[in-house]
Amino acid sequence: MDIRHLQYFLEVARNESFTKAAEKLYITQPTISKTIRNMEDEWGVTLFHRQGKRIELTDAGLIMFQQAQRIVESFQQVSAELGDLMNLKQGHLRIGLPPMVGSSFFPKVIGQFHRKYPHITIQLVEDGAKKLEADVESGQTDIGVAVLPVDEEVFHYYSFVKEKLNLLVHPSHRLASRAHVNLSELADESFVLFREDFTLHDRIIRECVNAGFEPNIVYESSQWDLISGMVAANLGIALLPETICKEIDSARVSILP
Secondary structure, eight states: OOHHHHHHHHHHHHHTOHHHHHHHHTSOHHHHHHHHHHHHHHHTSOOEEEETTEEEEOHHHHHHHHHHHHHHHHHHHHHHHHHHHHTTSSEEEEEEEOHHHHTTTHHHHHHHHHHHSTTEEEEEEEOOHHHHHHHHHHTSOSEEOOOSOOOTTTOOOOOOOOOOEEEEEOTTSTTTTOSOOOGGGGTTSEEEEEOTTSHHHHHHHHHHHHTTOOOEEEEEESOHHHHHHHHHTTSOBEEEEHHHHTTSOTTTSEEEO
16 A cells, blocks of 8 residues: 555545546546555455445544545655755755855855745854865765865865965065065975865965975964964964955055965
8 A cells, every 4th residue: 555545545535435536536436446445455444334326434444534644644745845855945954164265255155045045044064175075975064165176076066266375474574575476485484374174285285395395384273363363473474365365454464466
């Protein structure tokens, strides 16, 4: 017995007629009669008293009617909720954001999404891009924001923003007044980087190696404001995305494109 059989049974009970039920369900009367007989055989009960063309529920049929209503209503509710989810009408979305992205432009993006899909709740998870990639792969988050490249065999990705890295130095630094700096000129500098669980950490090291030197890393942090604060304290230099640099007080550090 499946949900369709219960729907046939309910229609017969409501109409008190096999013929009317068959017409409403757009099936033949023999089909609906056979379904009811199979249900009676399966449960070992009589569901309807039959008196000529008139039928009515037996005591067993009344119990079946009450339970069948609940089952069919529950099934329809599940179907509707799944349909809403597939159509993005409601649901829950877990989004992983690196701290360097979360406070810059993503609040605006989420605001636009919420206005379009007001019944979808959003949970934001802040962590390094490496950890976020692992969370998406394991299913702990639905979407993650990361620095490209990512493993194309594991993830489907969409590139939504391209950013340059800006150089942050103390205002008294020898390069502070320069309009442009080549990466190779930073070989003797002390670097303040994001932690190892941030993709940008490895990306900067790789680019430094490509420029001919291994960077001297003196501090690591998960917070961009702390990194800029260390530069302001003349503890080293940093490379940060230009969006973040717009949030930094240019009176405390010199920002070079």
